[in-house]
Amino acid sequence: MGEIDYQNNLNRAQQEAVFSPDGPTLIIAGAGSGKTRTLVYRVAWLVENGIPPERILLLTFTRKASQEMLRRVEQMLNRSCQGVAGGTFHSLAYKILRIYGATIGLNRPLTVLDRKDSEELVGKIIKAKKWDKEKDLPDKKEFLELLSRLVNRGQTFEEGLAKSFFENGVSLSKLKEVNQDYEAFKRQHGLLDYDDLLSQCLHLFRQETGVVRKLSAFYQYVLVDEYQDTNLLQAEMVRYLTQGNIMVVGDDSQSIYGFRGAHFKNILNFPHQFPGTRVIKLEENFRSSQPILNLANRMISYSKERYSKCLFSRFKEGEPPCCVELPYEESQSQFVTRQLQEFHNQGIPWQEMVVLFRAGHHSFNLEIFLQKEGIPFKKYGGRRFVEGAHIKDFLSYLKVAHNPMDVLAWERILKLLEGLGPKRAQEIVGQMTICPDWVSRLKCLSRYPRLKSQLKGLSSLFQNLVDQPDSSPTQALETIWEYYQNLLPGLYEEPQRRQKEIEEIIRVSYNYTETETLLGDLSLEVYEEPDGQEKDQLTLSTVHSAKGLEWKVVFIIWLTEGRFPSSQSMLDPEEMEEERRLLYVAITRAKERLFLTYPQSLSYRGGGWQKNDLCHFIADIPEDLLVRQGRSVPNHSPLIHSSYVSEISKEDDDGFSKGTKVFHPLFGNGVIQEPPQERKVRVLFKRYGSKVLHLDYARLELG
DNA sequence: TTTTATAACATTTTT
């Protein structure tokens, strides 16, 4: 077994943490202070001292994070640590509920609803109410957001909602009614949404002390990373899961998941919940240069909250961070692209650089520029490919085969057939749920003569699937694909891309022997969309998805009031504080170089065209901490100039006059039919016919 | 009455 060199790889405080005696330990420390590394060494140390890996529970924010940590442990120990139970709270809860759920009435199969599934269900419930559409009920999205916030804080509607909410005309009774139906439907059909995973798991813990005893005795050591982003339910879960050897790690100034009920007070409360907690602070920063930390420290010091620490770097030297104002979004994209290329030419690989932004769609324009320049990139955050309609369709067949009572999946696949809408789908599914077995279900399908040929195809698909009950998930998916591939081209645009994504799902399924596990993981873990075999890639990411990671060079784009911070946070001071912490997280991802950029151009906002203002978190930062560059940057003047010229023509028709050839990334080549009116332009595409596009959303280029 | 085609519109963050 390889000897681990603790002395040279950890400073004194870290060593103190790694060699902690049994009992509760809290490591609270700033960004880049080596918290994660400490946790990795702690796990290695435990295993080295003879603790069986499977009796260690490592809870992280994503499965990727825990896999990466365990990979490092394995490397250090030169042995496999497959046994360590690693993953997210949600995936752990799902595992526990599948084993013990029956004791609280949750019988298998248990299906996990992802966000889209939940939305669909709530949508159906609201529609079934047939209420006049007054404005006394939030739409399904807002409803679920609200509900999630409440559940994760352990609050009721009355407790959690401010008076003003109801004064705005929202009907409390309707909220409750929808919620009741939602809950009832889920329980009846064995469905669990994300929040249920936590709350039902807790319900189990509270009720079944035997289960708790068993689990907590089994997990000798429990470690939790990013504890500042846990909520009350998760904190309670931790209390049940451990008998006292618990180590949590986090940073109160990096708490960025308030919308999920997380609160940084949680980590500050930890010592109260576990009396006798050893508190260890790490003050030395190993990641960023001092100038970058100076900016981060100053920015967060303007906050109303007083966070617990200040960071000092061991790297004193470094380039100061730079704030670049650019005239238009295009200029911003061009600046970033150009700057990236420059660094790359200096020998910095793409994978050492990242572009960060507040919301997934903020990078659309940049993506076009990168594509044009042939810069390979991978995007994290924003829309996930498993939420695409075609993937949901495809998996619905598997869901039905696995759980014929999955009403939502049934309806989905029936609605794909021509001549079959929501109404009749619901009717057929109603029949289906009373059928006791597949024979009667298939017979039932053949009872609709008007849709005979279509339903016959579907029914023979299920015949095939049910005939081979022992087949692997992959085999089942391949059978389904044979059926679905005939449907796909008629359903959506871009069938080639969608086909690739489906093939990726099939590839993922190779690793699974159980359908239930496959489906669970697909809802609970982030799967990346397929891409070329490019190894060295630039990263584009939302700040949230960049948590815990680091790069040599960091760009943060769209630092304007309304985007970052998001306009939706402006009403609530607490949310605005979270935006500040979010920017703190973004800044502290950088090791050596940091660029903050924003386009000054007009944005459509609040019913009118407005000039962009620089994000107010950094507007007041003095020049010696953050160097300003205007649009007359000498190094890049030719660039700025060219985009400036093309933008000036934007005043009249943006260059999109009638007859102009244009290119759209989705629709390909086309010709302008009608020049822009109110930012909208009609284009005749060669392959897709006539379309009206919005210049601010459509990625239309002069071709 | 139900389904499909079309136009309009809005886009935070994640398990």
Next chain:
DNA sequence: TGTTATAAAA
């Protein structure tokens, strides 16, 4: 880009 409100068609 994907959803949703509205109109046309089956």
